Amino acid sequence: MLLTRKVKVRWNPINRKYYEEKGYSPYIYNSFFLVDVNDLQLGSGVKVEVACDYCLEKGEITIVSKEYATRNNQNKIIEKDSCFKCFPLKQKDVMFKKHGVENAMQIEDIKIKNTNLRKTNIDKIIKICNERNFTIINISDNKTDGQLDFICNKHPNLGIQSTKIRNIIEHYGGCKICSYDSRREENSYLWKGGISSLHNYLRCKINSWKIDSLKKYNYKCAISGQNEQLEIHHIYPFNKIINDTLIELNLVLKYQISDYSKEELKLIEEKCLELHYKNGLGIPLLPELHKSLHMLFGKSDTDITHINQLIENIRNGNIFKILLDKNDELNNYNFNVNNEIPLWLLFTMMARLLDKINKKQDK
Numbered sequence: 001m002l003l004t005r006k007v008k009v010r011w012n013p014i015n016r017k018y019y020e021e022k023g024y025s026p027y028i029y030n031s032f033f034l035v036d037v038n039d040l041q042l043g044s045g046v047k048v049e050v051a052c053d054y055c056l057e058k059g060e061i062t063i064v065s066k067e068y069a070t071r072n073n074q075n076k077i078i079e080k081d082s083c084f085k086c087f088p089l090k091q092k093d094v095m096f097k098k099h100g101v102e103n104a105m106q107i108e109d110i111k112i113k114n115t116n117l118r119k120t121n122i123d124k125i126i127k128i129c130n131e132r133n134f135t136i137i138n139i140s141d142n143k144t145d146g147q148l149d150f151i152c153n154k155h156p157n158l159g160i161q162s163t164k165i166r167n168i169i170e171h172y173g174g175c176k177i178c179s180y181d182s183r184r185e186e187n188s189y190l191w192k193g194g195i196s197s198l199h200n201y202l203r204c205k206i207n208s209w210k211i212d213s214l215k216k217y218n219y220k221c222a223i224s225g226q227n228e229q230l231e232i233h234h235i236y237p238f239n240k241i242i243n244d245t246l247i248e249l250n251l252v253l254k255y256q257i258s259d260y261s262k263e264e265l266k267l268i269e270e271k272c273l274e275l276h277y278k279n280g281l282g283i284p285l286l287p288e289l290h291k292s293l294h295m296l297f298g299k300s301d302t303d304i305t306h307i308n309q310l311i312e313n314i315r316n317g318n319i320f321k322i323l324l325d326k327n328d329e330l331n332n333y334n335f336n337v338n339n340e341i342p343l344w345l346l347f348t349m350m351a352r353l354l355d356k357i358n359k360k361q362d363k
Helices: 016-021 053-057 068-074 087-099 108-131 165-169 176-183 196-203 207-216 238-249 262-278 287-297 304-315 318-325 343-362
Strands: 006-010 032-036 047-051 063-067 134-139 147-152 160-164 231-233 283-285
Touching: 047 053, 047 068, 063 068, 108 134, 108 147, 108 165, 147 165, 160 165, 196 238, 196 262, 207 231, 207 262, 207 283, 231 287, 238 262, 283 287, 287 304
Parallel strands: none
Antiparallel strands: 006 032, 047 063, 134 147, 147 160, 231 283
């Protein structure tokens, strides 16, 4: 169920004719105006709020934010909105309306295609093993959930090793030492003295701290007050928390998560979360503001003082000069900043500037 009734749309030369024909005026380039949701262009990327129809049928209310164009595409066959949890139910409805079945595997053509795909997996496995210099000992099943037993000819001292066929096909699994060598030090784009794998692992173990950080700021950006997609900024750097965790537990940094025992990982998770709370909640920021913060002050130590400096630089317009000074090639990209410009427009201008900086750095 569509809940949004009116949305803000920005005037531009592309949409001008469409909305003027709908009766909207006056045209002021780059300014916002209110539009009835039924008048939106079908491909509009404006966010709208919908209530999950499947939850409503169960007497529950789940509100989801989606791009208008995405919602239109999802509702082409079944005109019902769904949340992430209920999406499989909608897929069943779509499949039944299109093909008269609830599961794609019940369609004969797909059955045949899937059977042929399984037959080709064995050829892929042999090819990949030859490329990696593996000697195949046994393939228990040529489905992707089967097991491959092999000997790595580079490291025969490891004997027979095993991995899932899915991992081999997707280039994840293989010889333990070969895998380790491919990720160690200079071979790893994330290399930070061995901390990267533990860093990534612990990211998903601090969700309660992230949620509490969002609650503290009422699920809004601490600077802009917007409740769009938010990132949580650490006042006390994440890498330092990990180092403190290992020191307090008297553990050493290991190259792979699998090198830790289950008991050690449990202790690391609990201690890491404890230290997150001990060092204070994080600060929710819009991605462009979070990126600006680290561009200005680096990625290591950025505390509340730097947040306040960022706010001040945004409000007085110095943010643009500072960012441009750090990117000389963009010195012709000028802003006319004055005190009359609303804060939301400053954020929009800054986001465009960051986009230009990113494109320049990608070249």
